[in-house]
Amino acid sequence: xxxxxxxxxxxxxxxxxxxxxxxxxxxxxxxxxxxxxxxxxxxxxxxxxxxxxxxxxxxxxxxxxxxxxxxxxxxxxxxxxxxxxxxxxxxxxxxxxxxxxxxxxxxxxxxxxxxxxxxxxxxxxxxxxxxxxxxxxxxxxxxxxxxxxxxxxxxxxxxxxxxxxxxxxxxxxxxxxxxxxxxxxxxxxxxxxxxxxxxxxxxxxxxxxxxxxxxxxxxxxxxxxxxxxxxxxxxxxxxxxxxxxxxxxxxxxxxxxxxxxxxxxxxxxxxxxxxxxxxxxxxxxxxxxxxxxxxxxxxxxxxxxxxx
Amino acid sequence: xxxxxxxxxxxxxxxxxxxxxxxxxxxxxxxxxxxxxxxxxxxxxxxxxxxxxxxxxxxxxxxxxxxxxxxxxxxxxxxxxxxxxxxxxxxxxxxxxxxxxxxxxxxxxxxxxxxxxxxxxxxxxxxxxxxxxxxxxxxxxxxxxxxxxxxxxxxxxxxxxxxxxxxxxxxxxxxxxxxxxxxxxxxxxxxxxxxxxxxxxxxxxxxxxxxxxxxxxxxxxxxxxxxxxxxxxxxxxxxxxxxxxxxxxxxxxxxxxxxxxxxxxxxxxxxxxxxxxxxxxxxxxxxxxxxxxxxxxxxxxxxxxxxx
Numbered sequence: 001x002x003x004x005x006x007x008x009x010x011x012x013x014x015x016x017x018x019x020x021x022x023x024x025x026x027x028x029x030x031x032x033x034x035x036x037x038x039x040x041x042x043x044x045x046x047x048x049x050x051x052x053x054x055x056x057x058x059x060x061x062x063x064x065x066x067x068x069x070x071x072x073x074x075x076x077x078x079x080x081x082x083x084x085x086x087x088x089x090x091x092x093x094x095x096x097x098x099x100x101x102x103x104x105x106x107x108x109x110x111x112x113x114x115x116x117x118x119x120x121x122x123x124x125x126x127x128x129x130x131x132x133x134x135x136x137x138x139x140x141x142x143x144x145x146x147x148x149x150x151x152x153x154x155x156x157x158x159x160x161x162x163x164x165x166x167x168x169x170x171x172x173x174x175x176x177x178x179x180x181x182x183x184x185x186x187x188x189x190x191x192x193x194x195x196x197x198x199x200x201x202x203x204x205x206x207x208x209x210x211x212x213x214x215x216x217x218x219x220x221x222x223x224x225x226x227x228x229x230x231x232x233x234x235x236x237x238x239x240x241x242x243x244x245x246x247x248x249x250x251x252x253x254x255x256x257x258x259x260x261x262x263x264x265x266x267x268x269x270x271x272x273x274x275x276x277x278x279x280x281x282x283x284x285x286x287x288x289x290x291x292x293x294x295x296x297x298x299x300x301x302x303x304x305x306x307x308x
Numbered sequence: 309x310x311x312x313x314x315x316x317x318x319x320x321x322x323x324x325x326x327x328x329x330x331x332x333x334x335x336x337x338x339x340x341x342x343x344x345x346x347x348x349x350x351x352x353x354x355x356x357x358x359x360x361x362x363x364x365x366x367x368x369x370x371x372x373x374x375x376x377x378x379x380x381x382x383x384x385x386x387x388x389x390x391x392x393x394x395x396x397x398x399x400x401x402x403x404x405x406x407x408x409x410x411x412x413x414x415x416x417x418x419x420x421x422x423x424x425x426x427x428x429x430x431x432x433x434x435x436x437x438x439x440x441x442x443x444x445x446x447x448x449x450x451x452x453x454x455x456x457x458x459x460x461x462x463x464x465x466x467x468x469x470x471x472x473x474x475x476x477x478x479x480x481x482x483x484x485x486x487x488x489x490x491x492x493x494x495x496x497x498x499x500x501x502x503x504x505x506x507x508x509x510x511x512x513x514x515x516x517x518x519x520x521x522x523x524x525x526x527x528x529x530x531x532x533x534x535x536x537x538x539x540x541x542x543x544x545x546x547x548x549x550x551x552x553x554x555x556x557x558x559x560x561x562x563x564x565x566x567x568x569x570x571x572x573x574x575x576x577x578x579x580x581x582x583x584x585x586x587x588x589x590x591x592x593x594x595x596x597x598x599x600x601x602x603x604x605x606x607x608x609x610x611x612x613x614x615x616x
Contacts, residue, residue, distance in 0.1 A: 088492055184396055187535040208516035211533060220530035220607045225519060227495040259610040290614040299528045300608045302567040306598040 002116050003040055003248045004141075005032045006133050007123025007237070008103060009047040009071065013083035014233050014276060016090070021231070024277040025057050027080065028123030028147065031234035033066045034281040035241025035268045036121070038289060040248035041065030044114045046133060048106045051075035060282070069111045077102045090229045090273075091206045110136040119248045122146040122167070123237060127159035134166055143253045145169040145244050146198075147236065150176050165197035169258075171240055173204045186211065187218075200258065202243070204236055212262050214255050221262045222299050224270040224292075231276045235269040238281065242268035267292040310424045311348055311556045312449075313340045314441050315431020315545070316411060317355040317379065318388035322541050322584060323404075325396050329539070332585040333365050335388065336431030336455065339542035341374045342589040343549025343576045344429070346597060348556035349373030352422045354441060356414045359383035368590070377419045385410045398537045399514050418444040427556045430454040430475070431545060435467035442474055451561045453477040453552050454506075455544065458484050473505035477566075479548055481512045494519065495526075508566065510551070512544055520570050522563050529570045530607050532578040532600075539584045543577040546589065550576035575600040 007029030014021040029047045037043050043066045049058075051074065058068055080103040083096045108129055120141040122130040130146060146167040152160045153176065164170060170193060178184060181192035190201050190213040201213045207229070212219040242265035243258075250257050270292060274280045315337030322329040337355045345351050351374045357366075359382065366376055388411040391404045416437055428449040430438040438454060454475040460468045461484065472478060478501060486492060489500035498509050498521040509521045515537070520527040550573035551566075558565050578600060582588045 185535050185537075187533050205516065208513065209528070209530070218533055218607065219610070220517070220533065221610075222517070222528035222530070222608075225495050225526055225528065227493050229493075256611065260612040263610050263612060293612055293614060297612075299526065300530070302527070302529075302571050303564065304568040304571060304601055304605075306601060 002042070002044065002114075003036060003119040003121065003244060004044045004046060004070075004110070004114055004117045004133070005029050005036065005121045005123065005241075006046040006108060006130065007032060007125055008080050009049050009053065010080035010082065010103070011052075012233055012277065013081075014231055015085040015096075016231050017086070017088050018228065018230055019276070021276040023081070025054065026082070026234055026277055028125065028234075028237040030057075030061075030278060031237035031272065031281070032121055032123055032241035032244075033061055034064070034278050035238040035265075035272075036245030036248070037064040037066055038268070038284065038286065039242070039245030039264070042067045044070060044117070046070035046108050046110065046114070048072040048074065048102045048108075050077040050079040050102045053079045070109065070114055072102075072106075072109070074102050084233075086232060090232050108133050108136075115139070118142045119244055120144045121240060121244045122163070123240065124149050127152055127156050127163045131159065131163045131166070134163070143168050143244075143247065145171065145240065147171040147240050148176070150179055153179050161196065167198050168253075169200040169202060170198040171202045171204065171236070173206070173236070177201070177203045190218075202262065204239065206232070206235075210239070210262055210266060212258055214258075217255060219255075219259045219262065221259075221266050222296065223266060224295060224299065226270065226273065229273045232273050233276075234278065235272045238272040239265035239269040241265070263293060263296050267296055310350070310352065310422075311344060311427040311429065311552060312352045312354060312378075312418075312422055312425045312441070313337050313344065313429045313431060313549075314354040314416060314438065315340060315429075315433055316388050317357050317361065318390065318411070319360075320389075320541055320585065321391035322539055323393040324398070324539050325394070326536065326538050327584070329584040331389070333362065334390070334542055334585055336433065336542075336545040338365075338369075338586060339545035339580065339589070340429055340431050340549035340552075341369055342372070342586050343546040343580075344553030344556070345372040345374055346576070346592065346594065347550070347553030347572070350375045352378060352425070354378035354416050354418065354422070356380040356382065356410045356416075358385040358387040358410045361387045378417065378422060380410075380414075380417070382410050392541075394540065398540050416441050416444075423447070426450040427552055428452045429548060429552045430471070431548065432457050435460055435464050435471045439467065439471045439474070442471070451476050451552075451555065453479065453548065455479040455548050456484070458487055461487050469504065475506050476561075477508040477510065478506040479510045479512065479544070481514070481544070485509070485511045498526075510570065512547065514540070514543075518547070518570055518574060520566055522566075525563060527563075527567045527570065529567075529574050530604065531574060532603060532607065534578065534581065537581045540581050541584075542586065543580045546580040547573035547577040549573070571601060571604050575604055
């Protein structure tokens with residue numbers, strides 16, 4: 001049940017209709033690690049940060065069972081920085097500023113003691129970095145899950161196609177599924193994308209839930225109807241962390257366990273959006289998580305007797 | 309288990325990205341009757357048509373157990389006509405033409421033998437017509453369900469508020485819920501709308517499913533992921549017909565039965581969109597419906613053991 005997580009660890013500055021954050025800690029791998037470590041430990045992290053990344057944040061992750069041997073600290077450089085502004089619907093956002101900094105020339109190195117990897121979570125990152133990690137692994141993991149985004153479809157499609165071919169589960173949102181496949185219907189899009197390599201496809205639809213496809217099977221997970229989505233940053237990464245964390249804890253990659261993993265991921269994402277950054281994730285207890293999962297159960301449970 | 313359905317019976321001409329229909333039979337009450345009559349009979353119809361409305365269509369409805377005593381036939385006038393064009397996402401449409409015709413001065417009359425009404429389904433129609441039917445009933449129905457749309461919020465808000473105060477269940481789509489409440493969050497919108505009168509609110513989200521609210525309870529019903537939505541016209545009415553038809557057949561109006569009703573409604577709507585107009589609804593068997601409901605079960609079923 002060894003899990004490797006690859007992704008950015010970074011700073012974000014976020015504006016939403018409800019408020020504005022300072023420069024706070026974010027990054028895909030940060031959210032994934034906070035989320036997954038509720039279910040499986042250790043989480044073997046691969047990332048890169050600058051000298052400006054708070055040592056205290058690294059210590060908090062270590063205390064959660066996150067191994068940092070694969071996290072390069074470039075003391076003389078600066079961490080990746082993103083700032084953005086969300087619109088009222090929280091599904092669309094404008095990027096205000098991106099500073100690649102240490103991420104610009106990131107060459108990931110897989111430490112020797114990460115080599116027993118069974119579960120590999122490739123967070124959203126340059127496809128060339130994602131494939132480099134796959135290629136460094138001496139034995140094929142039991143399951144490779146990959147997140148990506150439209151930016152890489154626009155700028156690095158050839159690399160992206162190569163990684164997609166090598167993964168078991170791909171995670172994208174609905175507009176990215178349409179862009180990647182050239183199909184409007186999500187059912188057609190899913191079929192086209194599964195022909196590109198992954199046996200499983202998860203389409204995230206934000207407040208409208210998520211879909212899991214495998215062959216001709218499909219599962220529809222709800223999103224929790226929330227009064228306030230305070231800050232959606234990291235929700236997709238937190239979802240991914242809950243998903244793979246659950247699979248790793250169950251040591252099972254069946255469709256049934258993936259369905260449960262999507263509910264766990266959705267529950268974790270529903271916490272993430274309640275506060276800026278990782279703040280909410282840091283204060284969760286296992287009882288909080290179980291209660292939230294129970295709410296998801298109640299949310300979709302129904303009983304119909306078919307024709308008498 | 310006596311059910312009254314009020315609404316338009318009309319002609320539509322529809323353009324979608326997949327094709328163009330002739331002038332075909334439609335109207336809210338037509339779809340509701342075709343859908344509800346799978347679950348409960350008789351359906352006591354209240355509507356108005358012109359001399360141009362096909363007698364054959366009326367005979368087909370009668371053969372399904374739809375009583376037409378409350379349907380006025382104005383031989384010298386023309387039926388209501390709507391034509392519209394759907395965009396690629398099938399959630400937005402442009403109205404190309406509306407001819408009110410007989411609907412312009414419709415005065416509904418509730419026949420004496422409709423007076424034992426337990427379930428009243430007010431299809432989308434002028435609020436003044438909806439309230440006239442409520443006022444003609446000598447005893448209060450067990451459940452009044454009302455559908456409406458943004459057009460009435462724009463043009464007849466005062467009348468609309470009066471009807472809303474008198475109904476148990478209101479059906480609107482997500483943008484209408486936002487317009488009616490002035491709230492962006494659907495949870496906040498639901499709370500505001502339930503303060504306007506209805507104890508239950510159903511928010512239809514098209515391909516994203518539907519939400520049912522009551523007090524602090526919420527249920528999330530999925531939509532079936534479809535490869536092709538051929539024609540969404542009437543899907544909302546068909547949903548309403550399945551919903552109230554199921555409740556009438558169960559003789560029960562608990563939250564649990566309403567949840568099942570929403571699944572039944574969603575299953576019926578998923579058939580409706582497969583062909584133009586009522587074509588698909590006319591050919592359904594009970595086995596088709598049971599199979600579709602079973603697909604909805606599979607779509608959302610999951611199992612998670614909470615912390616061991």
